[in-house]
Amino acid sequence: MDLSEALEVFQQYNLWLLILGFGLLAVSILPRLLASYPLSMPMVILVLGFAAVKLPLGLEPPDPRKYGTIAEHLTELVVIISLMGAGLQIDRRPSWKAWSSTCRLLAITMTLTIGLCFFVGWWIAAFLSPTAMLLGAVIAPTDPVLASEVQVGSPGEGSKDGETEEKNATGAGEEDEVRFALTSEAGLNDGLAFPFTNMAIAMALAGSHPENWLGSWLLIHVLYELAVAVVIGIGLGYLLARFILWLPAKTELAKAVTGLGALAATLVIYGATECAGGYGFIATFVGAVVIRNYHRDHEYQAALHLVAEKTERILVVVVLIALGGAIAGGLLDALTWPLVISAVLILLVVRPVSGIIGMLGFKGAPWRERLAISFLGIRGVGSLYYLAYALNKESFSNVDEIWALVGLVVVASIFVHGITATLIIDKLDEMREREV
Numbered sequence: 053m054d055l056s057e058a059l060e061v062f063q064q065y066n067l068w069l070l071i072l073g074f075g076l077l078a079v080s081i082l083p084r085l086l087a088s089y090p091l092s093m094p095m096v097i098l099v100l101g102f103a104a105v106k107l108p109l110g111l112e113p114p115d116p117r118k119y120g121t122i123a124e125h126l127t128e129l130v131v132i133i134s135l136m137g138a139g140l141q142i143d144r145r146p147s148w149k150a151w152s153s154t155c156r157l158l159a160i161t162m163t164l165t166i167g168l169c170f171f172v173g174w175w176i177a178a179f180l181s182p183t184a185m186l187l188g189a190v191i192a193p194t195d196p197v198l199a200s201e202v203q204v205g206s207p208g209e210g211s212k213d214g215e216t217e218e219k220n221a222t223g224a225g226e227e228d229e230v231r232f233a234l235t236s237e238a239g240l241n242d243g244l245a246f247p248f249t250n251m252a253i254a255m256a257l258a259g260s261h262p263e264n265w266l267g268s269w270l271l272i273h274v275l276y277e278l279a280v281a282v283v284i285g286i287g288l289g290y291l292l293a294r295f296i297l298w299l300p301a302k303t304e305l306a307k308a309v310t311g312l313g314a315l316a317a318t319l320v321i322y323g324a325t326e327c328a329g330g331y332g333f334i335a336t337f338v339g340a341v342v343i344r345n346y347h348r349d350h351e352y353q354a355a356l357h358l359v360a361e362k363t364e365r366i367l368v369v370v371v372l373i374a375l376g377g378a379i380a381g382g383l384l385d386a387l388t389w390p391l392v393i394s395a396v397l398i399l400l401v402v403r404p405v406s407g408i409i410g411m412l413g414f415k416g417a418p419w420r421e422r423l424a425i426s427f428l429g430i431r432g433v434g435s436l437y438y439l440a441y442a443l444n445k446e447s448f449s450n451v452d453e454i455w456a457l458v459g460l461v462v463v464a465s466i467f468v469h470g471i472t473a474t475l476i477i478d479k480l481d482e483m484r485e486r487e488v
Contacts, residue, residue, distance in 0.1 A: 071104045078093070078096055092474070094368070097373060098379075098466055101374060101380070111377070115383065117451065124441050127371060130371055133318055135340065136360045137314075138238060139336070139343070140343065140357040141207055146345070153236075153411070153425070161411075162237075162241050162244065162406075165191065165402055168188075176393055177390055177391055179449070179453070179454065188252075189248035191435055192244075194237050194431075195432030207357050230477065242434045243281065243334030243337065246277070247269075254273075256446045279330075281333075285339040288317075288321045289343050292317045294346070296356070297346060297347050297350050297353075311356050311359030383456065384463075386456040391457045391460070395461045421480060428472075439454065
């Protein structure tokens with residue numbers, strides 16, 4: 053690299069720092085500015101990244117197709133931090149009855165979403181079977197990163213008028229069913245998409261016929277890796293909860309850094325699970341729920357969640373600016389009308405219909421709330437991670453096309469759900485209050 057090239061790289065670095073600074077500034081003030089408007093922070097940050105590359109500043113677009121490894125690990129980091137934050141803020145104690153809406157969304161809605169997206173990818177987008185399967189796998193997760201408008205509140209914020217745990221069967225801090233279902237679904241299905249992503253990789257490697265890969269896929273990528281994730285998530289979650297919450301903070305410095313235990317727990321649980329060959333996403337969320345339920349009223353619980361949330365917001369700014377820049381640089385150039393139609397069907401038909409079917413027979417919420425759960429299946433950073441991960445592992449056909457399709461679904465979800473989520477949630481809260 054000669055001097056002129058070095059200066060250009062340095063200049064680009066400084067410009068990206070400036071843009072990142074504007075993004076973080078926007079995160080700090082947008083919640084106050086947009087409180088009365090049907091807009092969300094991700095929408096504004098995405099536009100900022102798009103404008104940064106479109107303006108004549110000479111910035112190189114951060115193309116995930118070119119920088120696949122960076123895209124994979126950056127989105128991976130965002131997702132695991134968001135999973136820890138989601139687990140730490142859920143107040144409802146784990147049980148089949150209390151989490152029945154989550155079980156329905158995972159067992160029925162997610163499975164239907166994968167199958168229908170496979171069909172859309174194969175029939176309308178004209179993808180080969182492995183690529184169509186990959187589309188179903190990466191689109192299936194409800195994103196825990198961009199869904200802050202529909203998530204439960206901070207630990208303890210959901211308690212009902214001072215209700216104690218003795219009065220509340222599902223535990224102190226119970227949230228309404230819409231927020232709880234979407235938060236818990238996002239926490240778990242971001243990890244449960246892994247077996248199906250590995251199925252797509254197996255199909256690309258060994259052929260589409262199940263007899264070529266089904267046995268090893270079930271044994272390794274379903275039974276073994278899921279079991280390892282659950283065992284390590286529960287075990288390390290319990291040990292880390294005892295260690296983090298047991299030691300008292302006697303100095304101001306000790307109190308100030310207490311929340312960093314959330315980041316430490318995230319990296320320890322995720323790293324250990326991945327080293328053991330399990331699904332780190334599932335282990336991280338399970339571990340977070342274990343930590344949350346170890347000592348529910350401990351003063352450190354709020355600090356742990358706060359640090360996880362703030363770290364997530366910073367990383368989200370980086371990803372959204374990069375995504376906006378990638379779109380400005382041509383990420384969506386491969387779009388065709390069949391791909392656009394596929395994106396519309398995935399966002400406005402596949403998820404809502406799958407959600408409605410999953411909620412059939414569920415008695416824990418009125419139909420208006422079940423419809424909201426079905427519609428608010430936000431797609432985001434998790435989909436970008438799985439796509440980058442799979443394409444780094446194996447060769448697939450139609451790489452540009454699937455990046456364009458997934459990118460369009462994510463961007464459309466950011467705008468569609470960003471505009472409607474707050475309106476829907478506020479309306480449901482208002483109707484709920486009138487019925488009390």
